[in-house]
Amino acid sequence: MPQPILYLPSGWTEKHPEAAEVAIEDFEVQRLVDGHGHTLQDAAAKVGVSKSTAGRMLQRSRRLIAISIERRLPFFLDASEDLELQVQPTATVDHSDTGGFPVLAVAVTKAERDVEVARIFGRAAFFAIFRNWDSEPEFMENRASLAPRNAARDTIRMLSEQGVGCVVAGRFGSEAIELLGEVKIEAVVASGIRLDQALDLAKFATR
Structure with missing residues (x-):
């Protein structure tokens, strides 16, 4: 399991602990739309949500990242670089x-x-x-x-x-x-x- 990624702006210190957390689900929509040129409809289909839900997810991700940059705040992205989270084997459950x-x-x-x-x-x-x-x-x-x-x-x-x-x-x-x-x-x-x-x-x- 990859560790969460923390993006720190230049000049940030621990005296300014406030940080934004960008959900992996929301960023996946933004990655597809902004990074790879997919339409919102295509992105929604790829992540398995409705177009309206994908629109809200995209808006949340854009807003959090924009505010972080504007205010020079760090933000967490809970994902690896390619967003592929590999699940480690879990303990066997007695059924x-x-x-x-x-x-x-x-x-x-x-x-x-x-x-x-x-x-x-x-x-x-x-x-x-x-x-x-x-x-x-x-x-x-x-x-x-x-x-x-x-x-x-x-x-x-x-x-x-x-x-x-x-x-x-x-x-x-x-x-x-x-x-x-x-x-x-x-x-x-x-x-x-x-x-x-x-x-x-x-x-x-x-x-």
Whole structure:
């Protein structure tokens, strides 16, 4: 797991401890739009959120970075240079009380069976919940996806209340990984695949 990056302006000292924190999810939208020329619609599709949500994420990231530069404040970017967060293997969780099956949640972009796995965990619009390997998914709306802050924390609370033991998403932030570990939910990174493929991957990862 890469350590958070701290950008310090020239001349900054510890006498000025105020700093801005730029969320990895928000910066990913800005990186795609400002850095690589994608349209907002394309960026929204790539990160698995609606266009309006992506617009708010882009605005937050731009504003925080602009204010940091204007006020000569440091800012934290919780990501590696390429924003690819590699999840370290988590401790094995005992699922004997559920017949060996961890209730599975897969972050998805729509409440449909034939759908792609959402790229960003906390901003996923829905989660497909599987109570056993052969069951049809229950689709749960992730209201935290539209929250201005603490999206990952609120999402994890929702999944924990559902008894989830394993979650699949395209990307997890470092805070999400830590919080998932605290509630003993295994995190499986799966980018660019569809829901049925994610189910097969989870079978392999949790067996």
